[in-house]
Amino acid sequence: MTDHAQTFLDIGMKQPSQSSQTLGFKLIEMDVKAGTARVEFAGKPEFANPTGYIQGGFLSAMLDDVMGMMAMLKVAPKSFASTIDLHVHYLRPVRVGKIEVAARITNKGPSVMFAEADLYDCRGKISAKATSALAITPLQIKADV
Numbered sequence: 001m002t003d004h005a006q007t008f009l010d011i012g013m014k015q016p017s018q019s020s021q022t023l024g025f026k027l028i029e030m031d032v033k034a035g036t037a038r039v040e041f042a043g044k045p046e047f048a049n050p051t052g053y054i055q056g057g058f059l060s061a062m063l064d065d066v067m068g069m070m071a072m073l074k075v076a077p078k079s080f081a082s083t084i085d086l087h088v089h090y091l092r093p094v095r096v097g098k099i100e101v102a103a104r105i106t107n108k109g110p111s112v113m114f115a116e117a118d119l120y121d122c123r124g125k126i127s128a129k130a131t132s133a134l135a136i137t138p139l140q141i142k143a144d145v
Contacts, residue, residue, distance in 0.1 A: 020065050023058070028100070032073045035105030035115075039066045043099045043122065053093040059119055060088045063130035066103040067115035071134040074105055074113065078139060081113065085133040097122030111136050 016025045024042025031037070039062075047058040064086055071081035103117035112133055119128040 019061070020069075023062055023065060025065065030070075030073075032070075035070055035074055035108075036103065037066055037070050038100060038102045039069075041065075041099045041101065043094060043096050045096050048096055051093075053095060054099070056088070056090055059090070059094060059099075059128050060086065060130070062099060062101050063088060063103070063117045063119055063128065064132065066101045067117050067130065067132045068134065070103050070105050071113055071115060071132075071136075074108060075136050080137045080139055081134040082137065083132055084112070084135045086130065087132075088128055088130045090128050092121070092125065092127045094119070094121045094127045100124075108136075 015021070016027075024040075024044065026040040028038040028040055029036075041062045043054050043058075047054045049055045064083055068081065068083055075081050099122065100120045101117050102120070103115055105113055105115050107114045112135055115132045115134065117130045117132075118126055119130070121127045
């Protein structure tokens with residue numbers, strides 16, 4: 001078992017979420033302590049608009065997916081992280097093909113954390129940037145009865 005797989009198992013995740021799988025999620029590298037990750041996604045033809053470029057909502061979902069994953073891994077298993085603010089800047093159109101997202105946690109407070117991510121097209125050119133604020137919510141652990 002890889003270290004990445006064990007990290008997910010430690011917080012009760014056996015595999016990426018269904019939405020991540022739809023986007024073609026493939027973990028390339030991750031450093032939970034540093035709060036960084038690099039993920040490959042599949043820019044599928046069904047994600048494209050009539051001009052042949054990936055629709056911005058799918059790109060936004062990819063950026064949010066990686067930032068959210070890193071936030072969850074930073075606070076699990078005692079808390080849950082959820083996006084409360086997301087800003088995406090689209091720098092160039094993205095064609096169908098391999099897409100990579102590099103994300104990092106930039107700051108973590110007691111109730112909110114912040115993240116940034118860069119999205120690269122199949123040529124390795126930066127195509128979008130995002131910033132995110134994520135709420136940290138403690139999980140309620142039920143006592144055995």
